[in-house]
Amino acid sequence: MTGTARIRGGGAPGSSRIGFLASRIGSALTMLLGVCTLVFLLIHLVPGDPVEVMLGEGARPADQAALRHALGLDRPVWAQYLDYLARLSRLDLGQSLHAQRPVSDLLAERVGPTAILAVSSLSLAILLAIPLGVLAAQYRGRVVDRAAMTFSMLGAAVPNFWLGPLLILVFSLWLGWTPVSGREGALSLILPTVTLGTGMAAVLARMVRSSVLEVLGEDYVRTARAKGLGPAAVLWRHALRNAWLPVLTLIGLQFGALLGGAVITETVFSWPGLGSLLVEAIQTRDYPLVQGAVLLIALTYLAVNTTTDLLYAAMDPRIRAV
Template sequence: MLNFLVKRLLGLLPTLFIVAVLVFLFVHLLPGDPARLAAGPEADEATVALVRSDLGLDRPLPQQFVRFFWRMAHGDFGMSTRSKRPVSQEIAERFMPTLWLTIASMVWAVVIGMAIGIASAVWRNRWPDRLGMTLAVSGISFPAFALGMLLMEIFSVQLGWLPIVGDGSWRSYVLPSLTLGAAVAAVMARFTRASFVEVLHEDFVRTARAKGVPERLVILKHCLRNALIPVVTMMGLQFGFLLGGSIVVEVVFNWPGLGRLLVDAVSMRDYPIIQAEVLLFSLEFIIINLIVDVLYAVINPTIRFK
């Protein structure tokens, strides 16, 4: 296991290098002049040229990349062209709101999604199964921004129970987490159902039932653990998706997180912020996949990495 972890951690470096190259080229293909945006609409050409020189955008593209990569290797992602603050500081202030929102969304999505999936598998082709899969399809099909606005209209505008924007309290997490986790809960329910249906027909399940083991123990002890491996894989991918894909929800609820920061950075052509955030999202996916691989051995000790 230790050799596996070392190899995977060393594999981070070429992956992140490739991502850095692609991100650098992508942001420089975006239309618009960041120097003009940073200088302001009333600035003359001399001022714009001065700002462009200050940002290092007047240099050839290869020199810009070498400078960007060298600073990134030393943990320096530059200064935001929009706020004139260090990029690391900007991201650090926005990271925790996004992380807590993601955790809140993932917790209820896993609990509700797995409950629906298990119930649908146990009572397959009966009304709990039909109801659960109808809810799952609805959760996947309904757009996040539309669900967010619908929840705000009902629980904030009409009933006045919950705040529309984040105010730091637990109540402000309810609507964004429900909106963000709806699609994840739906996918979780479908994955759990499919995995449980397959496990329920295994020989060890029939043997446990033949021995007189209570059905509840058959489901929770024998079936759940063996059905978790594909579900855990999906959970890891969905957690990474929530961390990097909360942009729409954060914009709808005006949430002070990484998604909103990325939208503002793209609109202002803030290259350092865009590059740092995309690299951060890529690193999150790689680390989450590594954690998922390790969890395989925890769930099923027969699995060994070679």
């Protein structure tokens, strides 16, 4: 959760909630401005000339100068930055240098596939992680716990750029069950989802296990056991319900990162999402498209993170921003 939280003993609930919301929105806007500035400076300072990419290295200097002037790339960097901020204030992301189309249109075409991949991957991660984490906590130190944590370690250690090609080799080339790459129906979603979802499930399962173990030592859990509730009821109705806060935070962070674009996975599977679009824009030195894609990724991540903070505070009203 972004920022620092503490427990307040006084103050009106309404003003406290408004202050919490204002603090989160202010922090998000400040971070967004910082991201925009950093990306603008980096994309203009890295080696490479978009004019050479568009015309080729053999183009005449006069043609290069004319195109650079037409695109406004011959202006000082500070002037381009001020113009960029002015366009952002009008919600204008500019024109793609390579595709000669509005950046907003290109981003709109790629948001849907990324959202589908993010939701499916997160759903798979939750379906795997919660039972594994709860069972590992319930049978701490036993075979189930060791097996779940072994899966967690493997899932966190295996990189996507290795797991993705391995899945393609086995399930697409050897068995022929799924398409090799691209977005060709529901079957083409399986391998990217497994590649992303298993890694997330590994991290999430460890968090669930840790949170449940911490809650199992609380007084109210011992009271529930003393009243005669069975192990399953204590675990699912009391322990897991109260262990949700840190788990919810991690889910929000992971979902924000996924919506921002899983660059490696989308590139491996040629999935037409934001991640692959960002890679294409960087390769062609398409400044407006890179800036627009990173801005959307950052905005999505901040929006999900801020929403997670608000949900966190709603679940535990004692939490308020400093």
